[in-house]
Amino acid sequence: MPNLYHVLNDFMVTSFREFSILVAELADYTDFIPLVLLLFIKKRKPEYNYLLANFFIVTVIKIITNVLADKVANNMPLYHLISLVELVFLTLFYTQILKFKRQTTRVLLAAFLVLNVANSIFLQSIYEWNSYAISLNTLLYIYFGLYFFYRVYAKEETTNLFKYPLFYINVGFLVFFASTFFLFAMGAILLSSYGNSFYENTWIIQSISNILKNFVLAYGLVLVIRNYE
Numbered sequence: 001m002p003n004l005y006h007v008l009n010d011f012m013v014t015s016f017r018e019f020s021i022l023v024a025e026l027a028d029y030t031d032f033i034p035l036v037l038l039l040f041i042k043k044r045k046p047e048y049n050y051l052l053a054n055f056f057i058v059t060v061i062k063i064i065t066n067v068l069a070d071k072v073a074n075n076m077p078l079y080h081l082i083s084l085v086e087l088v089f090l091t092l093f094y095t096q097i098l099k100f101k102r103q104t105t106r107v108l109l110a111a112f113l114v115l116n117v118a119n120s121i122f123l124q125s126i127y128e129w130n131s132y133a134i135s136l137n138t139l140l141y142i143y144f145g146l147y148f149f150y151r152v153y154a155k156e157e158t159t160n161l162f163k164y165p166l167f168y169i170n171v172g173f174l175v176f177f178a179s180t181f182f183l184f185a186m187g188a189i190l191l192s193s194y195g196n197s198f199y200e201n202t203w204i205i206q207s208i209s210n211i212l213k214n215f216v217l218a219y220g221l222v223l224v225i226r227n228y229e
Contacts, residue, residue, distance in 0.1 A: 023204055023207045023208065023211075024203060024204070024207045025066065026207070026211065027206075027207035027208070027210040027211050027214075028059075028062045028063075028066065028210075030210065030211050030214040030215070031055060031058065031059045031062065031210075031214060032059060033214050033215070033217075033218045034051070034055055034214055034217045034218055034221055035052070035055040035056060035059055037218055037221040037222065037225065038051055038052040038055065038221060039052070040225055041221070041224055041225055042225075046092075046096050047093050047096040047097050047166075048224065050089045050090075050092040050093040050096065051089070051093055051169075053089050054085065054086060054089035054090060054093070057085050057089075058082055058085055058086060061078050061081060061082050061085070062082070064078060065078045065079070074127055076126060076127050076128055076129060076130075077126040077127065079129070079130060080116075080120050080126050080130050080133070083116060083130055083133050083134055083137060084113065084116055084117075086137065087109070087112055087113065087116060087137050087140075088109065088113075090141060090144075090173070091105070091108065091109050091112070091140070091144075092105070092109075094141075094144035094145075094148070095108070097148065097166055098144065098147060098148060098151060112136070112137065112140060115133070115136060116130075116133045116136075116137070119132050119133040119136075120133065131184055131185065134184040135181065135184045135185040138177045138180070138181050138184050138185075139181070141173060141174075141177045142174065142177050142178055142181070145170050145173055145174030145177070145178075146174070148166070148170045149170070152164075152167070163223065164223075165220040165221065165223040165224040165227070166220065167220070168216055168217070168219050168220030168223065169216075169217050169220040169221070171216055171220075172212075172213040172214070172215075172216035172217040172220065173213065173217075175209070175212065175213065175216070176209045176210060176212070176213035179205070179209045180205065180206045180209050183203070183205060183206055
């Protein structure tokens with residue numbers, strides 16, 4: 001007769017694994033929310049065109065990664081590609097709203113692209129989780145987010161943050177990247193040490209953070225749409 005503890009433990013592990021997969025898939029589908037809202041913005045400014053390009057390309061790639069995962073194929077090369085796509089368009093988005101000089105943007109983007117490619121060639125192959133590159137990029141996005149808040153609060157004129165679309169968009173990105181930085185930074189090390197148990201228990205954090213990010217972004221984009229009406 002099977003031990004009741006082991007039966008319940010196996011049931012809970014299986015249920016949590018299925019729940020984690022469900023949340024991860026739901027998180028990917030919520031990427032469609034900001035994507036659709038961006039399409040409804042009339043006379044999109046450059047920063048919103050960058051966001052649109054980012055969400056469109058990343059969403060398409062994520063769909064392909066899910067298909068490959070269902071076929072038990074290695075989809076890690078696509079995550080390396082996602083990192084590059086996000087690096088390009090999120091950097092362009094932030095340097096646009098932060099009013100960086102073009103030369104500064106080009107140098108910054110070129111440097112980080114070289115580091116990302118070098119990581120894929122010399123440190124973590126395209127068939128491995130590119131945690132070093134993602135962590136480096138995440139630090140850049142966190143810097144952008146914090147610097148945005150500094151610029152807003154340093155301005156002499158009063159800004160109603162509750163009606164400021166970019167405030168919500170920045171909050172969404174900043175909370176997501178700040179909350180998942182540890183996962184990105186330590187992912188490869190902990191995954192190799194603890195195996196699938198780490199993946200199943202912590203990847204859900206990334207999924208939930210992604211869902212929250214997309215809904216906060218969605219609210220900011222709704223404000224953008226209303227401003228054009």
